[in-house]
Amino acid sequence: MISFEELISKWQKTKVLINNREIKGYIPETKWLNKKNLMSMLEKHQAVFVKPSLGTGGSGIIKVQKGEDGKEPIYTYHYVKKIKTFTTFGKLYSSLKRKVEKIQKTKKRAKGRYMIQQGIPLLKYEDRLFDIRVIVQLNKKTKKWEPAGIVARAGHPAKIVTNYSSSGIPMRYEQVMGCFLSEEEIPVYREKLEKLVVKMANRLSEKCNQLQILGFDIGYDENLKPWLIEVNLEPRFKSFKKTDMDTYKKIESNFTGYRGERPVESKTKRKRSKWTLKNVLENQSEFRQFVPETKWFNPTNLSDMLDRHRMVYVKPDNWSFGRGVIRVERVEKEDGSNEYTFQRKTRIYTYDTFADLFASLDKEIKDIMQKRKTKNKKYIIQKGIHLLKYEGCIFDLRIMVQRTPDQKYEVTGMLGRVADPKRIVTNFHSNGKVYPVEPLLAKHMNGEELVAYKNKLRKLGEQIGQLYNLNAIGLDIGLDRDFFPWIIEVNIWPDPYVFDELEDKTMITRIIELRNHWKKLDI
Missing domain, CATH: 3.30.470.20 (ATP-grasp fold, B domain)
Structure with a gap:
């Protein structure tokens, strides 16, 4: 044994x-690395992989090839993203030997004696x-x-x-x-x-x-x-x-x-993630229709959702203020081929293939996560909603729902958030502007319709408030071209002071009144 x-x-x-x-x-030919073995393997296979016998995670692997430049042989080795070329086998082997020695000293995951494997x-x-x-x-x-x-x-x-x-x-x-x-x-x-x-x-x-x-x-x-x-x-x-x-x-x-x-116990999900909050709504049949399709971020889900929706939002599961949100689109060109883009903040990137899009997007997300200290590093994909616009800029609605002293739920505030023309999120913290709801909807419906629509949103907010059993939640509602109210996000730490940006102080007064009531009781 x-x-x-x-x-x-x-x-x-x-x-x-x-x-x-x-x-x-089904096993590639394999030999220990030495000058004689490398020469014979290159003569036989033209391409080989030189790798540490105890290495992990693909660390320390070098691809070595033999080719021709005219009638003269030419040798190359490829390590990470760098390629070196040599005119003689002796020069190749000397350089390769130095590279292997350096890797063994500096790479913790490239352990053990090096071997040569037939290149497939x-x-x-x-x-x-x-x-x-x-x-x-x-x-x-x-x-x-x-x-x-x-x-x-x-x-x-x-x-x-x-x-x-x-x-x-x-x-x-x-x-x-x-x-x-x-x-x-x-x-x-x-x-x-x-x-x-x-x-x-x-x-x-x-x-x-x-x-x-x-x-x-x-x-x-x-x-x-x-x-x-x-x-x-x-x-x-x-x-x-x-x-x-x-x-x-x-x-x-x-x-x-x-x-x-015995395996290590897996960590439990953070209870207040977007994913968890979304599940609360989806578990209720009467509210499921208002939730945009949402999946965990991975290449399969992204490809599938782009095929069906063409535009999606990729966002961190546990952040606020619109930070880290990326819009991704698939556009069908006149010749029938696809073009892929993603936008973060004001930057837009374009790609010809899905693989190139995902590789760049995945790197962007990793870079975002490295800059922020957070335990939850998961991203989700959400169906993109083509929001209504005001003066050429997209907008959504923020609805504040609070618990009253008699244990009922009341919509204490409702406002519109208009995005910066160059950005994809409407948040005040991302240069969005705060407006009363009425002027934003006035271009899309008459006075009676507007009053009825606000009452509809107020009723929806109060019903949803009961599901979460919290003293306050903030609902971000996106309206599509048919005025269907999509619940883009549920915020359990809603910023009350965004309502202070409005000229009418009636809403902020009521919001702070209820906020102070529960704060005194420390509930």
């Missing part, structure tokens, strides 16, 4: 698998190399290995690895393989792949009985033959959050630790 610690080595796993006849044909010419999705991550788990009752989840990973165009930590994009297997297979062929290829990795899992567990969960990284070549790139004994499965939350929850619920130890 082999211990868990010994089997962590890529070399050890390769040795175990390559000794099985059924599996051997991976298929591409939208000009991005991709591979497949398959998770298999040991069934607690049957003690048999079972496929738990499968996801595709499209790499960054300038990088040689597909990992999410290296700017790779997790995507649905069916979406990516649909570029190469018919709808009928996709489940057939998926089943074959799952059977192959289960065979590999059985072989590994014969040699190590501590295994509980495994992650197989599989690459397809141009003939759609699967090749094993790597086996992970401690696989992360967060990428399933980005593509298939149900699969993620299934894997997590069956997760018994990497060596059978």
Whole structure:
């Protein structure tokens, strides 16, 4: 038997698998790194990957290639985003050796002796190399290995690895393989792949009985033959959050630790997130219609919602004042192709492919999160509402709902917020302007209709106030071109002083009166 610690080595796993006849044909040729082995492998395969035997997360991997410049050989190596070129093998090897030594000293995740692996010419999705991550788990009752989840990973165009930590994009297997297979062929290829990795899992567990969960990284070549790139004994499965939350929850619920130890308890969701507040409304059939479709941010959900709605808003789950909100659009051009854009604050970016859009958008979100200290780093996608406009600028309504001393709910304030012409949010903190409701709606309805409409909104606000059982909530209501009131957001810490911007002080007086009442009681 082999211990868990010994089997962590890529070399050890390769040795175990390559000794099985059924599996051997799917394992790339692998040798230890030295001058002689590198030369022979380049002569045979033209492209190889030089990687640390104990490395994780795609760290420290270098792609080495041999080509021709006319009749003369030319050698290159590609590390992260940098490519170096050499006219002789000797110069290549000397530079490569120095690079490996430097990586081993500076990269914590690039551990162990370096090895050479046959390069597999991976298929591409939208000009991005991709591979497949398959998770298999040991069934607690049957003690048999079972496929738990499968996801595709499209790499960054300038990088040689597909990992999410290296700017790779997790995507649905069916979406990516649909570029190469018919709808009928996709489940057939998926089943074959799952059977192959289960065979590999059985072989590994014969040699190590501590295994509980495994992650197989599989690459397809141009003939759609699967090749094993790597086996992970401690696989992360967060990428399933980005593509298939149900699969993620299934894997997590069956997760018994990497060596059978008790798993760490998952953190509970923050109770006052946009997602949680939205669920309160959706759980009531009479209010569900007012909630724009909302999903967690991931490439599958974003692609799906853009296909159906064409415009969506991507926003932080737990922030306020319109911070971090991004508008994303899909535009169909005259030639039938798609163009994608996203806007944050006043900046607009345009892309020709969805993959390029998502890669840039994902990086933008990561940059936003790094600048703010917050525990909740989740983003949601919300169906975009084409809001009514006032003097060419979009506007929405803020409705303040408060609990009265006799435990009833009262709409104590209602105002309009008109966005800055160059921005996508209406918040006062984002240069929006505050207006009374009447002049904003006067261009769309007559006096009697306006009074009736305000009463309708007031009734809606009072009914919703009862659901949350708080002393005050602020409803952000967006009106579409049919005057349908969409509940864009529910604020449980509404700013009362935005009403002080209005010339009429009746509303702010009542708001502060009730606010002070509950403040004295400290409820």
